[in-house]
Amino acid sequence: xxxxxxxxxxxxxxxxxxVLAQSEAADISARLSAMALPDHKTLREPENGLVMVRGRxxxxxxxxxxxxxxxxxxxxxxxxxxxxxxYTLGRDHExxxxxxLCDAMAQSDAFADAxxxxxxxxxxxxxxxxxxxxxxxxxATRVDFYTMVRGEx
Amino acid sequence: MYVAVKGGERxxxxxxxxxxxxxxxxxxxxxxxxxxIYEQLALGVDRVMAxxxxxxxxxxxxxxxxxxxxxxxxxFLVRAFRATLPRFGATEPVDTGRMQIRRRISxxxxxxxxxxxxxxxxxxxxxxxxxxxxxxxxxxVPATGEVSEAEMPRVTxxxxxxxxxxxxxxxxxxxxxxxxxxxxxxxxxxxxLRLQNLARAxxxxxxxxxxxxxxxxxRNHPFAGExxxxxxxxxxFAEDAGFAVPLGAIALTECQMVNQFxxxxxxxxxxxxxxxLAFGQSERKTMSxxxxxxxxxxxxxxxxxxxxxxxxxxxxxxxxxxxxTGFVEHLKLPHYVDFQSELGLLRRLRQEFAEANASExxxxxxx
Numbered sequence: 001x002x003x004x005x006x007x008x009x010x011x012x013x014x015x016x017x018x019v020l021a022q023s024e025a026a027d028i029s030a031r032l033s034a035m036a037l038p039d040h041k042t043l044r045e046p047e048n049g050l051v052m053v054r055g056r057x058x059x060x061x062x063x064x065x066x067x068x069x070x071x072x073x074x075x076x077x078x079x080x081x082x083x084x085x086x087y088t089l090g091r092d093h094e095x096x097x098x099x100x101l102c103d104a105m106a107q108s109d110a111f112a113d114a115x116x117x118x119x120x121x122x123x124x125x126x127x128x129x130x131x132x133x134x135x136x137x138x139x140a141t142r143v144d145f146y147t148m149v150r151g152e153x
Numbered sequence: 154m155y156v157a158v159k160g161g162e163r164x165x166x167x168x169x170x171x172x173x174x175x176x177x178x179x180x181x182x183x184x185x186x187x188x189x190i191y192e193q194l195a196l197g198v199d200r201v202m203a204x205x206x207x208x209x210x211x212x213x214x215x216x217x218x219x220x221x222x223x224x225x226x227x228x229f230l231v232r233a234f235r236a237t238l239p240r241f242g243a244t245e246p247v248d249t250g251r252m253q254i255r256r257r258i259s260x261x262x263x264x265x266x267x268x269x270x271x272x273x274x275x276x277x278x279x280x281x282x283x284x285x286x287x288x289x290x291x292x293x294v295p296a297t298g299e300v301s302e303a304e305m306p307r308v309t310x311x312x313x314x315x316x317x318x319x320x321x322x323x324x325x326x327x328x329x330x331x332x333x334x335x336x337x338x339x340x341x342x343x344x345x346l347r348l349q350n351l352a353r354a355x356x357x358x359x360x361x362x363x364x365x366x367x368x369x370x371x372r373n374h375p376f377a378g379e380x381x382x383x384x385x386x387x388x389x390f391a392e393d394a395g396f397a398v399p400l401g402a403i404a405l406t407e408c409q410m411v412n413q414f415x416x417x418x419x420x421x422x423x424x425x426x427x428x429x430l431a432f433g434q435s436e437r438k439t440m441s442x443x444x445x446x447x448x449x450x451x452x453x454x455x456x457x458x459x460x461x462x463x464x465x466x467x468x469x470x471x472x473x474x475x476x477x478t479g480f481v482e483h484l485k486l487p488h489y490v491d492f493q494s495e496l497g498l499l500r501r502l503r504q505e506f507a508e509a510n511a512s513e514x515x516x517x518x519x520x
Binding site for chain 1: 203207209246248256263268298324334387389402
């Protein structure tokens with residue numbers, strides 16, 4: 001049972017990280033500054049580095065190295081002991097730190113609901129809206145084929 | 154022997170100062186911002202990311218600005234920058250099957266599940282210069298359509314279900330992945346290394362090689378099975394967190410070429426494949442890459458290796474425009490001593506020639 005609980009919390013953390021990594025730093029910052037934050041300190045100073053992005057031959061075959069991407073990462077420790085990790089594409093230290101703080105809060109019984117409701121959920125709604133808009137614009141360029149009958153047949 | 158020659162420091166310093174001035178251009182004209190470059194010259198930025206082998210739109214824009222629009226110089230700058238950062242590791246392989254599609258077309262099947270989606274494309278434009286764009290043009294907002302929930306399987310997966318196309322090569326999940334930024338290139342090179350090389354290869358070089366295969370130099374009868382462009386989420390297994398953390402999404406273009414079939418006494422004939430994948434919206438690049446990937450499989454598929462595009466050593470050793478420009482452009486650096494020795498030799502040879510033909514005196518034009 002413990003295992004499942006851990007898995008589901010991990011899935012939640014991953015889902016939250018996905019939303020945060022795809023949100024603008026300014027939007028995360030605006031959400032965070034509107035809520036009460038727990039005591040915390042930086043466990044790992046934010047640092048920039050690279051990850052090698054891998055693809056698969058044919059989309060589903062053996063892996064190959066496509067090229068690198070910049071990444072910023074950080075880790076935050078709450079005074080109650082939870083350690084949060086922040087990873088994001090790009091070179092924005094502050095964003096990595098905010099993601100780490102959110103991840104730490106997501107593991108704390110006292111803050112998990114608040115960070116989900118006040119930060120993650122609205123950012124997720126905005127992300128879905130952006131994607132839906134893009135999907136609708138793309139859908140308008142779908143080709144509808146029709147057959148023209150020529151001559152008298 | 155090398156003889157150190159000093160001097161030129163002030164000239165170099167002033168030349169760089171002049172370069173900075175020329176880069177800025179007329180100071181009455183507003184300066185370009187990085188956002189203007191990555192928003193409005195997005196495909197140039199994509200090319201610098203693909204060939205600079207570094208996904209970072211803002212850095213690519215900065216490189217283009219610094220290089221005054223010289224994309225190979227910008228690629229050089231990006232490559233040099235990446236050497237300054239530590240590498241945290243490699244991502245999980247991206248799943249292009251779960252791409253948020255912005256464009257997806259097939260030239261092999263009209264009615265593919267999910268449909269033909271043109272997206273933002275130059276195709277079907279008339280290639281007439283548009284004077285409206287010269288200033289102050291405000292485009293219409295994009296049309297919107299009904300979003301279909303239908304899956305968009307890769308065309309190669311559809312063909313694969315009936316065994317009509319060879320499967321993608323498979324390996325153990327933990328099999329090592331070759332990395333030409335870490336180990337020197339040696340031949341023969343496996344497909345992982347070849348694709349890494351092609352992914353960062355010069356677009357013009359790949360385009361010419363791909364074109365050469367179409368014109369008969371290593372013909373392999375290609376069809377564009379599918380081209381797709383869109384955003385794919387990237388995940389990285391973070392040791393500290395203990396699981397794969399999402400990093401965000403990157404734009405990728407993928408091209409699946411479907412090529413002439415192979416078969417044998419023991420295997421039913423099936424189509425073969427060439428694969429292209431690159432950062433950003435890079436359609437010409439990925440199409441060329443897929444053509445060259447397929448032609449470089451000649452040895453594996455038992456085809457005769459006769460054309461340049463089938464020769465992996467030739468292709469992989471000349472595809473990198475940073476290496477190529479380094480060697481070509483080094484010719485403009487001082488070679489005074491080398492040249493003096495060549496000049497001395499030439500004068501001696503000419504003198505010997507003149508003495509041997511003393512009956513017909515040679516006119517020394519420029520002694």
